[in-house]
Amino acid sequence: AQIRSTNSFDYANYHTLEEIYNWMDELASEYPHLVTKEQIGSSYEGRPLYILKFSTGGNNRPSIWIDTGIHSREWVTQATGVWMAKKIASDYGNDESITSILDQMDIFIEIVTNPDGFHFTHTKNRMWRKTRSINAGTSCVGVDPNRNWDAGFGGPGASSQPCSETYRGPRANSEKEVKAIVDFVQAHGNIKAFVSIHSYSQLLLYPYGYTSTPVPDKQELHDLAQRAVSALSSLYGTSYRYGSIITTIYQASGGTIDWTYKQGIKYSYTFELRDNGRYGFLLPANQIIPTAQETWLAVKVIMEHTRDNPY
């Protein structure tokens, strides 16, 4: 479907990959001095990996990264990414806080981080989680891209079995979708906050997942998580837990934000959005906007803290 305007777009519904990519084009054309669409690579099946860059100028400014939907079946995350991208664009010049952030920093959003998997969820298997890469010697397809990063890769909390939903892959960064982000982050070199968004179970987590050793910045990350969760809960009373991955949910090696933290990105967080176990990955579309609205409040707290605490 051709998107006519990002104002008339139905944010309260789930959309296909093509619709989201068309919507990205439209957003970039409506906000030409703020938003650009960039390709950072291509997926295993050859689909483009797009990010939206929000920038008011400058060169290699300190930046904030947000990704949604690395696990393709977590549809509320991609939908939240779409809503947040529109919110950033429309708030610039109207909201003091966002204007101030964008006057000093750039924001990058990768809305469909796993496009092959996302397309597969829309066409063949709604419950698909992994990438769609072929694994040699087995008929089982795909790698869990949140176990494929070079941080404790191959350790406990990831599977060596290709048929498992948490298969780590043959080596770190084997997945093109992961490698594209790794290359982008390293080439950029000035990312200061990295927020990776998942669903479900209502959690805000910081590193580590692969070891129980606390991160050096634990107290600051913990306090910031507390403030972010408090802001989130203020809208609809949604209850969140927060803490390090390993102490709050489970041990997981090769995870995204463990890698980003090791790269020196202090403000590395991952969300698990709504709900708390009624619909799981099948969250009704009428909860998209409330989920996005409350998540936005927490993300904003993290972005403001990043702006106010340069390092």
Add this chain to the structure above:
Amino acid sequence: NDSFIGDQVLRITANSEEQIYMLKDLAELDHLQLDVWREAVKPEDSMDIHVPHSSLQTVKAFLESHGISYSVMIEDVQSVVDHERAEMLAARST
């Protein structure tokens, strides 16, 4: 298309470390084709598992025989998927 007719998502609550290990072992039995939606790390945590229709009897019998409590979180996964698809189609035509 993959079909989820008769599949259920069970919300399982283990009341001991031992039961958590038992559930992890259960989830790794390939022939049951279980899909862990949410893991449990400590007793009283909820664990959500998507169970194909063909494995439901086996899994429920296992849980009941070991005294592990559970409830049905999603009665029929396919009906929820169908509802979601219908909503999307309706929105698109609107």
